[in-house]
Amino acid sequence: MHEMTVCLSLLKQAEEVARAHAARSVERIVVILGPLSGVEPLLLDGAFSIARKGTIAENADLVCEAGTIRVRCRACGSEGPGSLSSLACTACSSPDTTVTAGRELILKRLELGLPDEDTEAI
Amino acid sequence: MCETCGCGLKGHHHDHDHGHRHDGAKGEAIEIMQNILHENDHNAAHNREHFERHGVLAVNIMSSPGSGKTRLLEATIDALKGRYRIGVVEGDLETENDAARIRAKGVPAVQITTGTACHLDARLVHDALHDMNLDELDIVFIENVGNLVCPAAFDLGQHANVVLLSVTEGDDKPAKYPVMFHEADLVGITKTDFLDFIDDFSVEKATACIRNLATRADILQLSAKRPETLGPWVEWLEKRLAGVRGSERKTA
Incomplete structure (x- = not known):
């Protein structure tokens, strides 16, 4: 349920960027959620559908891109995929690895609706 | 598009x-x-600087409810008595009960009641630190809200994460909650005095589950009821405190 906190933080950032660009609306928010971020895309989406109301992102789409887990093996040096059920090295099976990707909790991109210049000039 | x-x-x-x-x-x-939680990360960095300026080690203790966080803190306060000055930030949804238990040990404690929030964040800890004189402390323990999911996502400005796993919870819990246990710098297997009475918790299996999560976290077996088990935990804290004070000197 901390997804609501994450969502409010996300909306705050989106509003700041939108304001800085004098945007009329936020049309789309793209985030990257690594499996080790601890944030569930479905729950974030649910929180977003509630929290966006009354904000500049009221009609925005939220797009959650799933990050992938990568681990580097301290034993054999190879880098490969990992999963939430195993972060061991897929090459040599050593559990002595470090996670090189998969913890992302990132606002990747915003798509803003801008005021129409012709009407703004009036 | x-x-x-x-x-x-x-x-x-x-x-x-x-x-x-x-x-x-x-x-x-x-x-x-940009990190979605960058504001929290910024506040956490501020907290960490604040701790380090005062040469204070900050330890974030996380676990499910009832795995013995407060009980371990009580025993730790006894074990460190006269050697290190302790402060505790308590996080709970409601009540001052845990802070009262800590204060009864003669240690300053600030209770954060989060209401319905399932985790502490850096701002809550920052506000709590206003009620704590870090000049008079060596180690601050932050007892997070009992929850094995949400607290893992929020940096508080701590120097180390300690995750507790009591032997009554099941030895496969690290596999069920990988994000939390992956974040641990130390996993404390608690209530080990119960190992005499239960036969379905394998320390080896719990250790294997933790090691499967790409972590070099230290794993200690602890019983708050058996002070003799706390030696390695105290040594670990001392080493971490020395690390904080060493790095502070280097940057000073």
């Missing part, structure tokens, strides 16, 4: 239409690539 057009560099305007939502209107795609 903007998603596929490949533009979208910051400050780069492109005037093609967003036909999907608002025909003819102008739009702009902006690459941000």
